[in-house]
Amino acid sequence: xxxxxxxxxxxxxxxxxxxxxxxxxxxxxxxxxxxxxxxxxxxxxxxxxxxxxxxxxxxxxxxxxxxxxxxxxxxxxxxxxxxxxxxxxxxxxxxxxxxxxxxxxxxxxxxxxxxxxxxxxxxxxxxxxxxxxxxxxxxxxxxxxxxxxxxxxxxxxxxxxxxxxxxxxxxxxxxxxxxxxxxxxxxxxxxxxxxxxxxxxxxxxxxxxxxxxxxxxxxxxxxxxxxxxxxxxxxxxxxxxxxxxxxxxxxxxxxxxxxxxxxxxxxxxxxxxxxxxxxxxxxxxxxxxxxxxxxxxxxxxxxxxxxxxxxxxxxxxxxxxxxxxxxxxxxxxxxxxxxxxxxxxxxxxxxxxxxxxxxxxxxxxxxxxxxxxxxxxxxxxxxxxxxxxxxx
Numbered sequence: 001x002x003x004x005x006x007x008x009x010x011x012x013x014x015x016x017x018x019x020x021x022x023x024x025x026x027x028x029x030x031x032x033x034x035x036x037x038x039x040x041x042x043x044x045x046x047x048x049x050x051x052x053x054x055x056x057x058x059x060x061x062x063x064x065x066x067x068x069x070x071x072x073x074x075x076x077x078x079x080x081x082x083x084x085x086x087x088x089x090x091x092x093x094x095x096x097x098x099x100x101x102x103x104x105x106x107x108x109x110x111x112x113x114x115x116x117x118x119x120x121x122x123x124x125x126x127x128x129x130x131x132x133x134x135x136x137x138x139x140x141x142x143x144x145x146x147x148x149x150x151x152x153x154x155x156x157x158x159x160x161x162x163x164x165x166x167x168x169x170x171x172x173x174x175x176x177x178x179x180x181x182x183x184x185x186x187x188x189x190x191x192x193x194x195x196x197x198x199x200x201x202x203x204x205x206x207x208x209x210x211x212x213x214x215x216x217x218x219x220x221x222x223x224x225x226x227x228x229x230x231x232x233x234x235x236x237x238x239x240x241x242x243x244x245x246x247x248x249x250x251x252x253x254x255x256x257x258x259x260x261x262x263x264x265x266x267x268x269x270x271x272x273x274x275x276x277x278x279x280x281x282x283x284x285x286x287x288x289x290x291x292x293x294x295x296x297x298x299x300x301x302x303x304x305x306x307x308x309x310x311x312x313x314x315x316x317x318x319x320x321x322x323x324x325x326x327x328x329x330x331x332x333x334x335x336x337x338x339x340x341x342x343x344x345x346x347x348x349x350x351x352x353x354x355x356x357x358x359x360x361x362x363x364x365x366x367x368x369x370x371x372x373x374x375x376x377x378x379x380x381x382x383x384x385x386x387x388x389x390x391x392x
Contacts, residue, residue: 030170041131157217166223249278254310
């Protein structure tokens with residue numbers, strides 16, 4: 001538990017045991033599930049945490065408010081990593097009323113069988129008084145579920161933002177940011193956004209416009225630090241990512257069956273490095289220890305303007321991990337990228353043409369016909385210097 005102000009408390013938890021977030025995304029640095037309490041004449045709990053942390057969560061709540069009852073549980077977002085202790089908390093606090101919008105109600109019933117008489121339905125601009133302060137609610141649908149909303153504590157300039165402005169990586173004991181926190185979490189914020197929210201750039205833009213009129217002094221997201229010092233950088237980064245704006249650089253994303261496409265990827269990386277061109281390289285099959293695979297590649301697609309996809313021809317098509325990556329780009333509607341394809345083959349090469357066709361369908365600028373080389377990688381077959389010059 002961390003006290004953020006006279007009336008506001010952080011009561012979230014860190015998870016260092018989960019390996020994959022949503023069963024998909026690696027968590028090398030853990031993740032936090034953030035929950036908050038606003039304690040005035042009445043007490044509001046804002047979101048819960050993932051199941052498995054019942055005792056730690058309840059202990060944090062009681063450390064903040066002792067044996068006081070909780071009057072309201074505000075549900076900003078129904079994804080189970082934030083909502084799965086709703087039924088548990090309703091049992092512990094039998095007079096507690098859930099505050100949620102109409103789109104949340106069927107999800108509450110479907111996930112937890114929540115009875116209607118325990119739910120107070122609010123709409124855009126709705127408000128509940130806690131005494132000397134009040135909470136109001138703004139809908140931000142599709143950031144990144146249709147029921148998502150944010151809660152605004154006017155008296156403190158605090159935005160309880162749900163998953164918006166969140167990040168992978170567990171939080172330190174003090175929870176609240178400092179001037180160095182943004183750079184510490186920046187890559188994990190980009191990875192979280194690209195992996196989880198990236199498809200919804202237009203709704204994020206709509207939400208940012210709606211929130212721009214608030215005098216925000218504190219952002220309390222459901223993942224990552226409490227933002228106070230770094231709010232301008234955090235909001236600017238979300239604005240940039242949701243516009244699909246990037247810097248010049250290259251994301252090399254490849255899969256390799258027997259090491260030949262991998263050798264070509266490594267050779268290209270060396271040429272880019274020699275030219276001082278920013279780049280990142282990812283083994284999409286995660287055969288290299290510590291590589292984040294598709295998760296890390298998506299992060300760097302949201303950083304750099306050029307995608308280089310490497311795939312051997314497999315069953316006369318694209319190697320499955322690379323195909324998964326390309327489908328992930330399609331699903332996120334990633335725009336305005338340059339694209340180059342390469343890959344090895346043994347008896348018939350088609351992966352490069354198929355990669356180019358997918359990239360062209362997404363509106364990318366295709367940089368040449370690509371490189372399709374037979375059998376083993378050699379420097380004679382693969383002029384990586386010329387490709388690096390093309391990418392510059």
